[in-house]
Amino acid sequence: xxxxxxxxxxxxxxxxxxxxxxxxxxxxxxxxxxxxxxxxxxxxxxxxxxxxxxxxxxxxxxxxxxxxxxxxxxxxxxxxxxxxxxxxxxxxxxxxxxxxxxxxxxxxxxxxxxxxxxxxxxxxxxxxxxxxxxxxxxxxxxxxxxxxxxxxxxxxxxxxxxxxxxxxxxxxxxxxxxxxxxxxxxxxxxxxxxxxxxxxxxxxxxxxxxxxxxxxxxxxxxxxxxxxxxxxxxxxxxxxxxxxxxxxxxxxxxxxxxxxxxxxxxxxxxxxxxxxxxxxxxxxxxxxxxxxxxxxxxxxxxxxxxxxxxxxxxxxxxxxxxxxxxxxxxxxxxxxxxxxxxxxxxxxxxxxxxxxxxxxxxxxxxxxxxxxxxxxxxxxxxxxxxxxxxxxxxxxxxxxxxxxxxxx
Numbered sequence: 001x002x003x004x005x006x007x008x009x010x011x012x013x014x015x016x017x018x019x020x021x022x023x024x025x026x027x028x029x030x031x032x033x034x035x036x037x038x039x040x041x042x043x044x045x046x047x048x049x050x051x052x053x054x055x056x057x058x059x060x061x062x063x064x065x066x067x068x069x070x071x072x073x074x075x076x077x078x079x080x081x082x083x084x085x086x087x088x089x090x091x092x093x094x095x096x097x098x099x100x101x102x103x104x105x106x107x108x109x110x111x112x113x114x115x116x117x118x119x120x121x122x123x124x125x126x127x128x129x130x131x132x133x134x135x136x137x138x139x140x141x142x143x144x145x146x147x148x149x150x151x152x153x154x155x156x157x158x159x160x161x162x163x164x165x166x167x168x169x170x171x172x173x174x175x176x177x178x179x180x181x182x183x184x185x186x187x188x189x190x191x192x193x194x195x196x197x198x199x200x201x202x203x204x205x206x207x208x209x210x211x212x213x214x215x216x217x218x219x220x221x222x223x224x225x226x227x228x229x230x231x232x233x234x235x236x237x238x239x240x241x242x243x244x245x246x247x248x249x250x251x252x253x254x255x256x257x258x259x260x261x262x263x264x265x266x267x268x269x270x271x272x273x274x275x276x277x278x279x280x281x282x283x284x285x286x287x288x289x290x291x292x293x294x295x296x297x298x299x300x301x302x303x304x305x306x307x308x309x310x311x312x313x314x315x316x317x318x319x320x321x322x323x324x325x326x327x328x329x330x331x332x333x334x335x336x337x338x339x340x341x342x343x344x345x346x347x348x349x350x351x352x353x354x355x356x357x358x359x360x361x362x363x364x365x366x367x368x369x370x371x372x373x374x375x376x377x378x379x380x381x382x383x384x385x386x387x388x389x390x391x392x393x394x395x396x397x398x399x400x401x402x403x404x405x406x407x408x
Contacts (some may be wrong), residue, residue, distance in 0.1 A: 001186050025377040028052070029121040032109060032158070033375030034102050036128045038201030038279050039232055039333060040077045041242070042068040045121075046371035047113060050379055056186055059376070063113045064368035067105040073097060077146075078236075082131035082280045087295045091130075091146070092196035098128050100149035112202075124378025124402075125152055125162040126370070132165075132278040134174045135394075139161040141169040143176075144297065149405040156407070161378040163403040168388040173395030176276040180221040180392045182373040187362070192326040195317070196359070198370070199334025199344075201279060203227035203313055206392070207321050220406060221392035222273035224316035225266075226282035227334050230305045232270050233279075238298045247339025250306040253299030259290075263308050264315075273320055276392035306340050314347035324352040331359035331369045360398050377401060 027049045036043045047062040069077065080086045080094055081384055110117055127145030136142035150160035165175035181204040182198045190211050197205040204227075207220040231250070232243045244250055268277055275278065290301060328348065334340055335358055344355055359366050380387045386398030 001056050001061060005398075008344040015285050017322060018034070024073075029379065030115075030119055031121055031375040031379055032106050032123045033371035033373065033378070034105055034123060034125040034152075035370040035374055036102075036126065037068070037370065038129060038229055038283070039242075040069060040074055040128065041333070042066045043102055044363075044367050044371040045105040046114065046368040046375060046383040048170070048295070048372055048375050049111060049374075053377070054185060054379060056382070059186070061364065061368065063370065064114075064248070064365050064371065065105070065109040065110070065112050066367055067102065067108055076126055076132065078284075080130050080146075081283070082133075082278075083285060086346070094130075095146045095148050095149055097168065098147040099149075100155065102127075102147045103152045103155035106152070116254065120158045120403075122378045122382055123152060123156065123158050123160040123374070124164075124374040124381075125149060125160055126164065127162055128375045132176065132276065132280070133135065134176075134276050134386075135169065135172060141173070141175055141205055143169060149403055151309040153405040153407045157233075157408060159382075160405050161381045162405070164377055164381075164387065164401040165373070167399045167401050168393050168395045171390075171397060171399055173388060173390065173393035174222075174274050174276040174329070175393065176222045176223065177204045177392060178388060179370065179373040180208075180219050180389050181387055182376045183209075183221075184208055184219055184389070188327065193323065194327045194329060194408065195321075195354075196329045196331065197313070198332040199227040199313075199330065199340075200332045200370075201227055201229035201232070201283070203309060204276075205313075205316065205335070207325060209322075219389050219391055220273060220319070220321060223270060223276045225277060225312040226305075227332065228309075228337070228340075229279050229283040230286060230308065231302060231340075233284040234290070234298070235304060236284070237287055237291055238301070244302050247306060249299050249303075249335045250302040251339040253297065253301070253303030255307045256294070256296050256300050256304045259294055259296070260304050260307055260311075261291070264311060269312055269315065269348075274392060289337040306337075306343055309340060310343035310347050313344055314350070314352075317348065318351055325354050327355045327357070329357060329359050330360060331364075331366050335366060338370075 127147040153160040387401035
């Protein structure tokens with residue numbers, strides 16, 4: 001990827017060794033990626049160019065813009081997240097209002113960068129997740145991202161690709177994580193194992209072994225558990241604020257080790273990947289139970305929640321990866337919480353000597369990372385390339401992801 005810092009994202013093989021070399025694109029194409037995570041803070045919009053086939057040296061990051069959710073709309077989104085009970089009419093209206101805001105984010109990005117909509121090949125929109133239920137033995141997986149792609153395409157005048165997750169779930173996959181295909185594309189290295197670790201509302205990692213040809217089966221990716229969502233939910237309930245900024249309350253509190261031990265016994269942490277989770281498990285419902293059941297000071301709850309995130313991340317590396325990575329590349333909103341990052345590094349250092357850094361060290365703007373991923377997933381869809389990696393999601397086979405809507 002162009003616009004690199006001294007730490008090179010890739011030291012990979014040539015064109016013939018790339019997974020997409022059999023289907024190169026001849027011309028330069030431009031894509032917008034739109035992303036709003038489980039924390040529903042804002043829509044991140046990123047613009048990239050792809051000059052020919054999908055290879056790091058052919059992908060150029062152009063710019064990024066973040067459009068916050070209006071407070072009332074954000075409140076409606078959070079109120080609709082599973083296991084909330086909302087009417088079908090409310091969900092239908094949210095589907096449109098969310099799409100309108102996603103379209104506004106794309107238009108604003110183009111205005112800021114002084115780019116015409118006519119020059120954009122496509123938009124890749126993640127949508128806003130309000131429910132995610134991984135498959136279980138007695139039922140198929142189901143997921144719901146709001147923000148109708150037809151509305152986005154019509155309002156922007158740009159072909160839009162969205163609804164990426166259901167195709168993977170139809171094949172028995174978790175529908176998540178989907179970014180490993182992009183992580184492999186951008187961060188594979190000849191000699192060093194890398195982990196790209198995102199701390200959003202939910203924490204997830206992509207473990208990329210040292211590059212050996214076109215083997216995607218050796219990739220490992222999964223949700224480790226809570227990222228920011230439990231801490232953020234506590235802040236919303238106890239403080240009326242979106243988060244514990246910089247982890248100040250957590251840093252001032254004492255961990256309740258009895259409570260922490262109980263939380264770490266959650267069966268999700270023992271579940272073997274592929275696996276995924278969401279706010280339904282580690283978000284507001286859990287925060288409400290903790291506040292009701294544990295008469296401890298709020299600072300102690302924040303400290304305990306931060307320690308839960310840090311330890312569950314470290315144990316995921318220890319229990320589910322074939323070897324410690326040589327590099328851990330952190331990204332997502334969690335990197336803005338210095339206390340949380342210090343606790344994660346402390347626990348990783350107990351068994352892992354990896355170089356630990358931020359994705360910004362590798363030439364990618366942190367807030368733009370997931371939007372870039374969905375821009376590239378849209379490029380894969382339009383080039384008829386699979387966007388999932390079965391070893392990461394558990395799907396029966398690779399699949400071309402997404403629904404394509406053309407502007408009317």
